[in-house]
Amino acid sequence: MIIAGLTGGIASGKSTISRFLSAAGARVVDADKIAREVVEPGTPGYDAILAFFGRTIILPDGNIDRKRLGEIIFNDPDKKARLDAIVHPLVVERSAEMIAQITAETPNAVVIMDVPLLIEAGMARDLEEVIVVYVPETLQLERLMNRDGIDEPAAMARIRSQMPIEEKRKRATLVIDNSGTPDDSRRAALAVFQHLKQRSIKAAE
Template sequence: MFIVGVTGGIATGKSAVCEIFKEYGIPVIDADVAARKVVEPGRKAWHLIKKEFGDAVFHKDGQLNREVLGEIIFDSVEKRKKLNEITHPEIYSEMFWAAVRCFFQGHQFIVMDLPLLFESGSMVDYLYKIIVVTCEEDLQLQRLIERNFMTEAKAKKRISAQMSLERKCEQAHFVVENSGTTQDTREQVLRILSILRSYRAHWKLRAIAGLCCTGLVSLLIWIGFRVLYSQHSTVSRRR
């Protein structure tokens, strides 16, 4: 099994692209979903955020107030970095175990929705291919304002906090231009899907995993026989 990363800018349409992969039976592991799980009340990241940012970033019921926390971190590079240090290890751990489950289910490849792939840099080396979803800058701004009900100034601040789309596209294996119609985007994704399905990298990984498992089982059997032989020899000497 190999891993394909989908990234892009905020409000460029990453989720729409991932939904198309889901329609065709490709598992999608979403970093945003994992991020919501790891900050649930009582989790390790929840406690660390509370310690670092205080009660002001939580609702009365203990749930994280994402809007308040978002205002804080997008106004401060240092605080944004601190939040990432708290949450990213937990998020990647959550995604890792989800990927392991997909591996044992026999999937050829999976897709990971990673909004901050290049900004964090942690997952790049684990991805076989990278897809960047982009769109025209004015359209990105309009989508963000309408989706998040925010002012133009706040939307621009959110966009500027991320790496530019141009730099992301330079590091991609595939680029999906999502400024056109839904059908245009779908056709681009299906072309990429066809290419990904033609790859055979997953067989190499499965062969390596199979050899490792075979070696481990053989070692355990050998140890078992050695223990039994030792016990049998001890009993024989006593007789």
């Protein structure tokens, strides 16, 4: 088995590449999906967030208002740190459980850890390969404005809140350029999967 990390900048198309890798046969452990699951109503994560942030971040149906919570932490680093301290350990624990299950079921699997802040969180150090989905910042800006319907200053503020895409590219062991056509990206993702599959087979020999 081989475990590789997948990351990229905002609006780089990481989710698209993740789907291509999954379709090729990779087992994807999606940190964003897990982060939503561990704070659903009735979970310890939900209770901890409610205790700290109060009921103003709860929707009428009882779920957490992710947009409201995002607005709060975007403007308050201390509250963001507190939220991270609640959610991150739960995500790490659940991810480890999923990887253990995959290991038991499919010893030669290609596992993709899909984590937006993989490098920033220091998780890349423990992985055999780090895949960065890359687009130039100009295209990143254009796609983010179109996707979220926001103006350039707002989009740039979100981009600047992350590690620069060029810096992430330098820290990658594998780069998937997602600035071309969907077919180009699919072929690039498949090539990366085949590389990882070969590494997984060799490791098992």
